Amino acid sequence: MTGPDPAAHTAVSPAAAATDTGTAREAADTASVVGTPTAVAQDALARLFARCAAIADDWEGPQPDKWRAMLTDTLAEPALQTDAARAAFEQQLVTVLASGWRPGHDALFWVAPSAFGWDTAPATLLRHGAAGERLQQALDEQRTFDQQVDRLRFLQRYIAGRLRRPELPSDEELLYRVPHAVDMVRRFPTWTATITDLSALDRWTARYATLPKARALPAPGDTRPWSPDVESNRALAWIVIGTVILLTAIAIISRLGEKRGPPPRAQMSFSNTEPVSVPPPASAPSK
Incomplete structure (x- = not known):
């Protein structure tokens, strides 16, 4: 009996390879979805922070478009499309951010409030316990900071x-x-x-x-x-x-000087000199 041609297993078309890759990714996503919400959230958060670490030094100010895009992409993953998984992910993110700064936390703290509604509905944070209360306090302080x-x-x-x-x-x-x-x-x-x-x-x-x-x-x-x-x-x-x-x-001294008036003019005195006698004009000689 002739065995299968080995070339039939090695020669795979690009389309077939893409299909196989997509199938593998879907299988991995399905495996993640069927895991516990906590495990799914942990995996998603680990991937997010791995991406954050790669660009942590690139963030230079209040324009973290890359960070917002990464968080949006993470939340769009199939594994996080259940309410339980999304809630677990949010809880873990709140806990991590409230535990203190690490590279990338500053940018995530900037973009997460709008993604989860923390900036408009404080109750969404307070339901996460002490960590949520701490982040809410941080947001309140940031609002005061921005009013300077x-x-x-x-x-x-x-x-x-x-x-x-x-x-x-x-x-x-x-x-x-x-x-x-x-x-x-x-x-x-x-x-x-x-x-x-x-x-x-x-x-x-x-x-x-x-x-x-x-x-x-x-x-x-x-x-x-x-x-x-x-x-x-x-x-x-x-x-x-x-x-x-x-x-x-100086101004006070100047004003006092003006009120006294100018000093009196110096009077010439000749008391120590003899009177000067002026001889009368000489008479004209008679002719």
């Missing part, structure tokens, strides 16, 4: 991004950035813990404390009003105050 003047908001966003970079800033940059960074974390503790690396701030402040020009910083937990701008401009403020006092004193 543009100059301060842009500066603090830069600092948050700078904290996510591993290298330590220069001493000159630390002198300027650290007071603002400390104030930002003091005012928005939950939000900053979610979107940036607070362990880097510990390294910043440790180096800052060794610098000769370092200023006093508010103590941890100190809620008294404090502004790094006011602290940094204290010397300038005293200079301005001193200048105002000096100019005011």
